[in-house]
Amino acid sequence: MTEALIFEVSQPGRCAVAQNPGAGVDHGGIPEALRRRDVPRLPEVSELQAVRHFTRLSQRNFSIDTHFYPLGSCTMKYNPRACNTLAMLPEFLGRHPLAPESHSQGFLACMFDLQEILKEVTGMAGVSLTPMAGAQGEFAGVAMIRAYHRARGDAARTEILVPDAAHGTNPATAAMLGCTVREIPTDANGDVDVEALRAAVGPQTAGIMLTNPSTFGVFERRIHEIAGIVHEAGGLLYYDGANLNAILGKVRPGDMGFDVIHMNLHKTFSTPHGGGGPGAGAVGVSERLLPFMPIPVVGRQGERYRWLDEKDLPQSIGRLSAWMGNAGVLLRAYVYARMLGREGLLRVAEFATLNANYLAARLKEAGFELAFPARRASHEFIVTLKKQKQELDMTATDVAKRLLDYGFHAPTIYFPLLVPECLLIEPTETEDRQTLDSFVAALVAIWDEAKQDVSKLKGAPYTMPVRRLDDVRAARHLDLRYQPAA
C-alpha cells in the first residue's frame, strides 16, 4: 500500500502542538524588510498524524537491521548496539563542542586513542579525524598532496593518475582540486597496467589514487612496483580506503608505500550509514605529509590532551568543518575498535574475505560466471550476467529488483563499469553461513524463473511498497518538489 505524502493529508488550520512555536517568536533582530511575507507551504497535520506517518515510513526501511545487504563497495556490516550505547553516554552527549579542553579530557582521550589505533592499523605516521565523510577525506588527501608539492616549489605537478577501475569519486576529487586526471588501464586479471603507468608518469605527476583491493575485488599485486614508479617520478600515492575492510590488520597501506589514506570509518569501523550519512572520513599520512594535516588534531602533553591548531601546524590545509568532524560517529568507531582489539580487527578482514570467497565459490558452482575466476576474491567479488543477458534477456537490474522480493537487498549493479551486467557482491564478516546459502538459493531460483519466463523478472519487485520505478523517466524529468493540484 502506498503511503500518502504528508502534504496530501494536510488540513488547513490543523497543527502539531509540540512543534508550534506559539506567539511571541523572537526574530533575532532580522530586519522587517528581510522577513518573508507569505507563510511557507508546510503540511498542516496533527502530532499523531505526523508520528504515524513517519513511523510507518520507518517501518519500510530495507536496512541492515532487517535484511542481508550485500551492497558491494559499501561494507554494510552489522553496527553493534554497544557502540551506540557507549557513544550515547550523557557525558559525551552533553559536551558542548566549545567546552574548554579541561572539561573535555575524556572525549579528547578517546579521540587521541582512536588516532593512535588508526595509525597502527594503517601504518601511517599521523591521523586527522576531522573530515566529515569519505568525500571530504579524499578532498583533504589530494589537498595535502598539492600542498606538499607547492611547499617544495614544485607547483607544476598537477596531474593525478587514476586507474580505469577507480571509484568515480577519485577523478571527481582530483578535478575539484584543480588537477587534471589521466586514466591508467587495467589488464585482464584486474591489475594496473604497470607499463602504461611507467609511460604516464613524469614531472607533471602529482600522484596516483589507488584502491587496494581494487573495485574489481582483487588485491593489486604489484603495489610495491607501482609505489616505486610513482615515487621515483616525484609523485605521491593516495590510498582510497573504500576497501580497507578486506585488509584490516593483515597488510598496511603505509607498508605498501602509500603517503596518504582516507578511511571510511562509517564502513570499516561499523557505524550506521547509508542514505547519505553521517560519515567519518579520517585521513592518515606518511612522515612527509604530517605538516599538512587538516586541523584540529588531538595532541597529548604528559597526561593532558589538547587540540592542535594553526599554531601547531602552520602548513595545515586548514579546517574542513566548524568543529572537528562527526564526534558521535568517531566515538562509535572508537568503541568498535576497542571492543574488537587487535585480534578482533584481524578477524574482521579474515571473515570478510572468507565469506566473500565462500559466496563466490558457491555461485560459481551454481553456474554463475565470475568476472575474475582466476583470482581469489578479497572482501567482495563480481558476477557477470553477460551470458544470461544474451541468452535469456535477464539483466543485472532484473535480478536486483527480483532479489527484493526474496528478502535481500540487491548487490551493487553496473559498477565497476568495465564489467558488463555485473553484480558487485560484498557479504561482510557479520553474516552467517545460512544467510549466505539462502542468498545463493535465491539467485539460483531467480535464474530458474528467467529460464521459464523472463517477463516474471521484468515486473519485479512485486512485494515492495512500490513496483518497478521508471528510472529513465525519473532522470529525464526531474520532479523533486511537491506541488498540490491547482
Add this chain to the structure above:
Amino acid sequence: MSQVPAGLKYVKTHEWLKREADGSITVGITDYAQASLGDLVFVDVPAVGRKLAKDEACSVVESVKAASDVYAPIAGEVLAVNGKLADAPEVLNSDPYGEGWLWKMKPSNAADFDALLDAAGYEDFLKSL
C-alpha cells in the same frame, strides 16, 4: 548484433565519423555504444568554436547506468552541435547514426579521417570484445 553502416569511419572508443560534402566531419557514438550505455538521460556537447585535440574528452553521455566521456576522434574545430539532444537525449538511442549526431567539426588535417577504421575494421574490433 549492433549496426555498423558502411561509408562511415570508426574509432575503438565507439565514435563514428562521417565526411560531409563540404569536407566537414560529423561525429556521433555508435549503435554498440548506445546499446551498452542503455537509456540516455543527459548529453553534453562541446561549445561551438572549441578546438579539439585528438582523443580529448569533449562530450559526456549519461545513462541511468553510467556517465561516459566521448572523445574527439581527430583534431579540429567544432562547427556545430546537435542542440536537440539537450531536450531529447533518447534520440541518441533511437537513431545514433542520424538524428542522434553529436557535433560537426572542421578537421585540422583532412587525411586524419582516412586513417581511421572502416566499417569492416570496426566490426572485427567489436567481435574481439
